[in-house]
Amino acid sequence: MDRYDPHAIEAKWQQIWEAEHAFEVSNERVQPKSYVLEQLPYPSGSLHMGHMLVYTIGDIVTHFRRRNGARVLHPMGFDSFGLPAENAAIREGGHPREITERNIANIKRSMKRIGWAIDWSRELSTHDPSYYRWQQWLFLRFFERGLAYRKAAPVKWCPFDQTVLANEQVTAEGRCERCGTLVESRLMEQWFFRITDYAQALLDDLDTVDWPESIKARQRNWIGRSDGAEVIFRIEELAVDVPVFTTRPDTLFGATFFVLAPEHELVERLAETAENGEEIREYVRRAAVKKTEERAAAEEKTGVFTGFHVVNPVNDERLPVYVADYVLTDYGTGAIMAVPAHDERDFAFAQTFGLDVRVVIRPRDGEAEDVPYVSGSDDDVLVNSGEFDGLPAPEGGRRIVDRLAAEGRGRFAVNYRLRDWGWSRQRYWGAPIPVVYCEADGIVAVPDSELPVVLPDVEDFKPQGKPPLAQAEDWVNVTCPKCGGPAKRETETMDTFVDSAWYFLRYCDPHNEQAPWGREIVDYWNPVDLYIGGVDHATMHMIYARYFVKVLNDLGMLGFREPFAAFYSNGWVTFGKTKMSKRAGNVVGPDDFVAEYGADPVRLNILFIGPADQDMEWTEEGVEGMARFVRRLWRIVNEVASEAPRGEEADGPLARKAHATIAKVTDDIGRRFAFNTAISAVMELTNELSRDTRGADSRFAAETAVSLIQPYAPHLAEELWQRLGHERLWGQPWPVADEAMLERETFELVIQINGKVRDRLQVSADASEEDLIAAATSSERVRSFLDGAEVRQTIVVPRKLVNLVVGANGTN
RNA sequence: GCCGAAGUGGCGGAACUGGCAGACGCGCCGGACUCAAAAUCCGGUGGCCUUCGGGCCGUGUGGGUUCGAUUCCCACCUUCGGCACCA
Numbered sequence: 001m002d003r004y005d006p007h008a009i010e011a012k013w014q015q016i017w018e019a020e021h022a023f024e025v026s027n028e029r030v031q032p033k034s035y036v037l038e039q040l041p042y043p044s045g046s047l048h049m050g051h052m053l054v055y056t057i058g059d060i061v062t063h064f065r066r067r068n069g070a071r072v073l074h075p076m077g078f079d080s081f082g083l084p085a086e087n088a089a090i091r092e093g094g095h096p097r098e099i100t101e102r103n104i105a106n107i108k109r110s111m112k113r114i115g116w117a118i119d120w121s122r123e124l125s126t127h128d129p130s131y132y133r134w135q136q137w138l139f140l141r142f143f144e145r146g147l148a149y150r151k152a153a154p155v156k157w158c159p160f161d162q163t164v165l166a167n168e169q170v171t172a173e174g175r176c177e178r179c180g181t182l183v184e185s186r187l188m189e190q191w192f193f194r195i196t197d198y199a200q201a202l203l204d205d206l207d208t209v210d211w212p213e214s215i216k217a218r219q220r221n222w223i224g225r226s227d228g229a230e231v232i233f234r235i236e237e238l239a240v241d242v243p244v245f246t247t248r249p250d251t252l253f254g255a256t257f258f259v260l261a262p263e264h265e266l267v268e269r270l271a272e273t274a275e276n277g278e279e280i281r282e283y284v285r286r287a288a289v290k291k292t293e294e295r296a297a298a299e300e301k302t303g304v305f306t307g308f309h310v311v312n313p314v315n316d317e318r319l320p321v322y323v324a325d326y327v328l329t330d331y332g333t334g335a336i337m338a339v340p341a342h343d344e345r346d347f348a349f350a351q352t353f354g355l356d357v358r359v360v361i362r363p364r365d366g367e368a369e370d371v372p373y374v375s376g377s378d379d380d381v382l383v384n385s386g387e388f389d390g391l392p393a394p395e396g397g398r399r400i401v402d403r404l405a406a407e408g409r410g411r412f413a414v415n416y417r418l419r420d421w422g423w424s425r426q427r428y429w430g431a432p433i434p435v436v437y438c439e440a441d442g443i444v445a446v447p448d449s450e451l452p453v454v455l456p457d458v459e460d461f462k463p464q465g466k467p468p469l470a471q472a473e474d475w476v477n478v479t480c481p482k483c484g485g486p487a488k489r490e491t492e493t494m495d496t497f498v499d500s501a502w503y504f505l506r507y508c509d510p511h512n513e514q515a516p517w518g519r520e521i522v523d524y525w526n527p528v529d530l531y532i533g534g535v536d537h538a539t540m541h542m543i544y545a546r547y548f549v550k551v552l553n554d555l556g557m558l559g560f561r562e563p564f565a566a567f568y569s570n571g572w573v574t575f576g577k578t579k580m581s582k583r584a585g586n587v588v589g590p591d592d593f594v595a596e597y598g599a600d601p602v603r604l605n606i607l608f609i610g611p612a613d614q615d616m617e618w619t620e621e622g623v624e625g626m627a628r629f630v631r632r633l634w635r636i637v638n639e640v641a642s643e644a645p646r647g648e649e650a651d652g653p654l655a656r657k658a659h660a661t662i663a664k665v666t667d668d669i670g671r672r673f674a675f676n677t678a679i680s681a682v683m684e685l686t687n688e689l690s691r692d693t694r695g696a697d698s699r700f701a702a703e704t705a706v707s708l709i710q711p712y713a714p715h716l717a718e719e720l721w722q723r724l725g726h727e728r729l730w731g732q733p734w735p736v737a738d739e740a741m742l743e744r745e746t747f748e749l750v751i752q753i754n755g756k757v758r759d760r761l762q763v764s765a766d767a768s769e770e771d772l773i774a775a776a777t778s779s780e781r782v783r784s785f786l787d788g789a790e791v792r793q794t795i796v797v798p799r800k801l802v803n804l805v806v807g808a809n810g811t812n
Numbered sequence: 813g814c815c816g817a818a819g820u821g822g823c824g825g826a827a828c829u830g831g832c833a834g835a836c837g838c839g840c841c842g843g844a845c846u847c848a849a850a851a852u853c854c855g856g857u858g859g860c861c862u863u864c865g866g867g868c869c870g871u872g873u874g875g876g877u878u879c880g881a882u883u884c885c886c887a888c889c890u891u892c893g894g895c896a897c898c899a
Contacts, residue, residue, distance in 0.1 A: 214816050214894085221815060221895050228899085246899060259899095296897050331898045338899085344813090345897050374813095417898055535893085608837070610825055614817095615892090617824075621838055629837080631852090667828085677826065680836035687836090750832050755880040757832055795879050801831055805879050 001642075004634040006598020010715040014115055022730055023062075023117040025071055027509070029524045034070040036062045037504055039533030039541070042079045043103040047110045049573035049606070049618050050534065052590040056603050056712075057570060057612055057675065058532050059116045063711035064669045066117075067734040073525050074117060075507040077124040078104050081132075082496045086429040090461050096429040100127060110591050114599045115715055117730070122510045126499035131506060132431035133452030134516035135498060138548075140434060140445050141555060147194045150443065153422055154288075157186040163463035164188070164426040174294070184289055191424035191433065191492070195547045199223055199416040201561075202546055210566040212613070215538045222539045224417025229401045231410040233258060233310035233337065235266075235321070242266065242310060245332030245415050248342065249404075250376055250397030252314045253385040254360035255337040256350065258321045259303065262287035263329035270306045270321070280304055280323055287325040295325050301349040302326075312337070313409035314400060315386065324349060332415055340372065347372040360384045361393055421544060423495040428461045428468035430493030438480035438487040447481055453489070467491040500541055501548040504528055504563060516557075523559045531564035538569070568673055571615040573606070593623055600713035601627040607675040607712065630716060633686055633705065637720045639693040640702040646725075650700035651741070654688055658697070658704040659741035661685040665708045666734065675712075682709050699724070707735050750801035751776045753785050769796045776802040 017023065038058040041051060062074040078100075085096040085103075092099075104125060111118070124131050142148040156165040160181040170176070170183050195202075203223050206216045228247035235242060242260075246252075260267055262284040271277040271284075283304045287295070303324030310319050319337070326345055327336050340350035341359045350357055357371060361380050380393040388396045404410030424433065432453045434446035446453055456475040461468050469491035470476060480487040502516075508525045509517040542564070549563045575588060593602045605626035609616040650658070661681050668678035682705050689701045703724055710717035710729050721729040749763040749772060759781040763772065773794055776782060786806060793805035 212817095217816050218894055224895080224898065226898075244899080248899075292897090298897085301897085326897045326899095328898065336899050343899065345899075348897090415898080417895085538894085608824090619824085619838080622824075625838055628852095635852095672828070674826095674828085676824095677828095677836080680826075683836055748832080752831085752880075755831090755878095760832075793879060795831090797831060801880095803831080803879055 001635065001638045004631050004716075006600060006630075006715070009719045010113075010115060010599050013715045013718045014112065017115075017117075017730070021121075023074065024119045024121050025073055027521045027524065029520070030071045032070045033073070033525065034065045034529045035073045035504075035525045035527070036065065036530050037073075037075070037507075037528045037532070039531070039537060040077045040079050040500065040503060041107065042082060042084070043100055043107055044084060045103060045106070046589050046591060047107055048589045049575075050570075052114070052602065053573055053606050053612065053616075054532055054534070054570050055111070055114075055116050056606055057568065057673075058530075059603075060607070060669060060675060060711040061530055061532075062117050063714065063730065064734065066730070067710075067732060068670070069733070073122075073507070074119055075122040075124075075510075076111065076116075076118045076120065077122075077503060077507065078107075078126065079496060079500055079503075080104060080125045080127040081430045081493075081499055083427065083429070086427060086461050089429075095457070096461065097127065100125075100429075110594075113594060114590065114603065117714070122507050124503065124506055124510050126431075126496070126503065127429075127455075129452045129454050130513075131503075132494075132499070134506065135431050135494070135502070136434040136446075136451050136453060137448060138502065138516060138552075139494070139498075140448065141557075142193065142551065143435070143445055145555075147197075147551060148191060149194065150189050150191055152187045153190050153192070154185045155188050155190070157184045157188075159184055161463070162465035185292075187288075190422050192420040192422050193547070195421045195543070196416060196418055198547055198550050199225070199418045200414075201550055202418075202543060205546070205550075205562055209562050209564065211564075212567065212569055215535065215542075215567060215569055218535075218538045219543060222418065222543065226415045226417075228413060228415065229397075229404070229410055230333070230413040231337065231401075231404060232313060233319075233335075234313070235308055235310050237308055238269065240266065240269075242335050243333045244335050244337050245413060246337060248339070248376055248397065249401045249410075250382060250393040251339040251342045251360055252312065252337065252400055253382075253388070254339040254341050254358045255312050255317075255319055256340060256356040256358055257338045257346075257353075258310045258319045259324045259327045259336050259338055259349070260306075260321065261327040261329040261334040262323055262325050264323075264334045266335075267306075267323055270308055270323075274307045276304070276307065280306060283323060283325075290325065292328075298326075301345070301352050303349065303353065305353075313404055313407070320355075322349075322353070330419060331417065342372055342374055342376075344372050344374065358384060364392075421497075421547070423498050424492040425495050426463055426467040427493055428455075428458060430495065431455070431499065432469070432493055433490040435490045436478055436480060436487040437490070438483060438485060440485055441480055441482045441487075444480055444482050444487065450481075455493075467493070469493070497540060497544050501544040502552075504545070505552075505558070519558060526558070527560050527562055527565040530566050530568060532568045532570060534572070535569050542567075568613065570612055571610075574615065574617050575619075597623055597627045598630075598715075600716045601630050604630065604679060604709075604712050608679045610676055612673070612675050629683060629686075630713065632690070633709070634716070634720070636686060636690050636693055637702045637706060638723060640689070640698050641720075641723045641725070643694045644698040644702070645694075645696060646699065648696040648699075650697045652695070652697045654692065654695065654697035654701045656741050656744070657685055657688050658701045659737045661708065662704060662735045663737040663742060666737070669711065678708070679712065704735060707732065747799055749775060751779060751782055752801060752803040753782065754805060755803060758782055758785050765799065769798065772796055772798075772802050776804065 036058050038054045062072050066072045080100045085100045088099050089096045139148060156170050158165055158176040158181055160179045161176060165183060174183050176183055203225055206219060226247050228245060229249040230243050230245055232241045232243050267284060271280040274280055303322045306321045306323060308321040310321055312319055338346040340347040340357045342361055360383055361373060362383050364379050364381050376393040378392045378394060382388045382391050382396040388399055401410055401412055432455050434453045436444050438444050456472040458468050458471045476489045478487050478489055505517050505522050509521045512518060545563045550561060552558050553561050590602055601623060605623045608626060609622060664681040665678045668674040685701060685705050692698055706717050706720045718729050745765055746762045747765055749761045750757055751759040759779045761775055763775055789806040791804050791806055795803040
């Protein structure tokens with residue numbers, strides 16, 4: 001028998017798959033179908049172990065579902081715009097496109113070497129004009145409906161480099177990662193999508209998808225629905241109504257002051273007439289410069305009194321109005337009623353400024369409660385609240401809102417933490433935004449017929465007060481599509497989250513030049529049946545993609561409401577510290593191990609380490625052990641191929657074990673996504689097979705082991721399958737366990753006394769309860785334990801155990 | 813603070829619906845083969861005790877339900893993760 005040579009075998013089968021287009025699928029609408037998708041990779045220098053894990057999980061499911069009769073779409077592409085390539089170009093010279101395309105070529109070579117069953121005919125890259133052309137087209141559909149709009153929003157700004165910084169370019173200390181200058185906050189006009197319109201739909205439809213609860217919880221948290229009330233306070237001096245949002249209308253009688261966020265639109269109006277107008281303006285200026293995190297971290301609350309008062313609608317009390325930066329401008333209405341007795345932040349402010357604290361909620365039975373007391377449960381009652389005294393807090397709150405509503409001074413309201421999605425970047429390496437700025441007509445869409453607006457080349461990718469694209473003057477200066485007058489192109493680009501919000505739709509119809517996709521095609525393949533990826537994309541990417549699908553559905557462009565019907569979140573892969581330092585300098589990735597052991601052992605091992613949805617540590621010992629198993633399987637199956645008889649009925653114990661393994665592996669992959677225990681099961685079968693490679697059952701057991709391991713180790717399995725005298729395992733139906741062979745003639749009866757195992761007996765499978773009890777009580781060992789004591793109770797679990805309960809005063 | 817996940821041998825983990833705790837593998841120990849080593853193969857491997865038959869203990873801690881709990885319930889401890897001046 002020849003030695004196991006993974007490199008030769010893997011090259012051989014990869015060539016055959018490619019020549020036979022083994023994993024390409026057409027869009028012919030055949031059922032059943034399955035769309036198996038992993039989050040597309042960012043093309044950095046090379047693959048890492050995390051990639052190895054995600055794409056192998058998807059690959060196993062792809063093979064499994066194919067062989068179970070589904071038409072499976074399993075595409076691949078590259079999230080190829082973005083900051084790292086641009087920074088590399090600035091650092092090392094060259095063009096981001098060259099760097100990116102070199103990386104793609106490199107990664108693609110690694111992917112093909114690993115042998116994932118990908119339909120490469122559908123490959124796409126988001127930096128390709130044939131892709132972003134349709135992204136621009138989609139943007140225009142959003143834009144014409146007002147779903148994409150511009151507004152001023154704070155950005156992180158480096159005053160030295162004169163540029164906007166992405167969050168990841170700001171150090172933990174709040175400095176520019178390049179020059180170390182303290183980063184400022186600046187208001188700038190930016191592009192947004194109106195995702196907040198869909199907050200409730202994004203929340204509700206989580207109930208319709210099969211995702212891990214933890215991922216759903218993160219999205220719910222991110223959307224952050226709060227139920228409460230909007231209550232109108234009035235500044236009588238100015239005859240202005242100022243609404244506030246509160247989740248605690250039950251505490252309205254406890255309001256003792258009122259706060260506006262520094263950015264609130266009313267603040268400037270107050271400053272105009274206030275005696276201390278300049279002090280107010282100065283406070284606002286200082287607050288604007290501070291980062292949100294800095295504001296939150298402040299030891300003491302700061303603020304300034306305006307001299308104005310508002311009227312509390314529940315009791316017509318006059319409350320002093322402050323401006324303070326602990327109130328956020330972009331949540332609720334940017335103004336709050338302050339109830340220091342029942343809110344920690346208001347309490348802290350009241351302490352600093354010596355303001356009244358009025359208790360209006362008490363525990364029903366206690367009294368000496370701490371202030372602030374924030375609970376508002378049914379065990380609390382209202383006090384100092386006029387007609388509402390004595391009511392449980394939640395009910396009291398509802399009644400207060402009812403009364404305010406009747407008076408037109410309040411209503412029940414819902415608020416979300418979710419903010420509109422800001423997606424424009426002052427960066428070069430992204431999709432151009434197809435609008436122009438015209439002095440006469442304002443923002444004007446580029447006509448569909450002029451798409452794509454192709455990203456022009458520039459000399460320098462460093463932003464210098466303006467986005468790099470501003471350098472491309474020939475490109476920037478155009479005529480307005482509306483009036484024909486002079487206009488300038490948008491020089492900001494789209495964030496990569498836009499690119500990845502719809503790529504799974506383009507895979508379905510990647511070469512369409514008339515439209516982003518054909519609706520029947522997209523409706524056939526979608527929603528994605530299994531989406532696989534990391535938890536780090538649980539919020540942003542996966543909320544944005546859901547938002548896109550909902551909008552596109554409302555626009556009639558597709559017929560579903562959710563992109564990802566099921567989601568599997570893979571764990572993180574780490575290396576031990578010793579391994580890291582041993583190969584200091586270069587990151588250890590799958591390429592290194594594939595070169596040493598071959599792709600199949602690496603594929604197997606990444607899933608054998610542990611449950612794929614939990615974090616795991618990759619070790620050299622582990623992959624060595626797996627290589628040992630693979631060689632063992634190789635040797636045993638080769639022996640079977642040459643030694644075991646053909647065409648004999650396989651119905652002995654080894655055949656039964658094989659059927660049991662089929663059942664186990666099918667359930668593990670198909671239902672439980674327990675990829676590690678499926679491998680264990682095949683190992684067990686292999687161990688049993690190794691005891692007899694020449695018997696009548698051996699051939700069946702070997703064929704079963706090879707067939708079941710195929711999704712994990714497709715090259716090895718294919719080669720062994722051929723040696724067993726067959727062809728094209730990847731196209732073979734998945735094996736089905738014979739129910740009759742799963743039935744056992746005998747089983748091991750466990751006999752317990754008072755719940756402790758005392759004996760095990762082989763018993764006929766069709767023994768009656770009475771037979772089991774008789775067998776149990778006649779056992780010598782059992783008798784010695786019973787020693788004549790009275791059996792008070794006998795529990796019989798058919799085909800499992802007998803538990804004899806003897807009295808506590810028994811003499812056992 | 814709110815939300816989520818997890819605690820099992822020396823290690824990764826298994827036990828799916830309440831029924832034999834530790835499958836499978838790593839590591840380690842012993843043996844075979846070898847001049848020797850590696851590789852390979854065979855056997856052993858939770859702890860304590862043992863008259864070698866076996867016995868007792870054991871799934872983060874303390875309670876509870878049950879004939880029976882790693883699994884269900886209550887309280888707590890520890891670790892990891894998300895959100896967070898969100899009114």
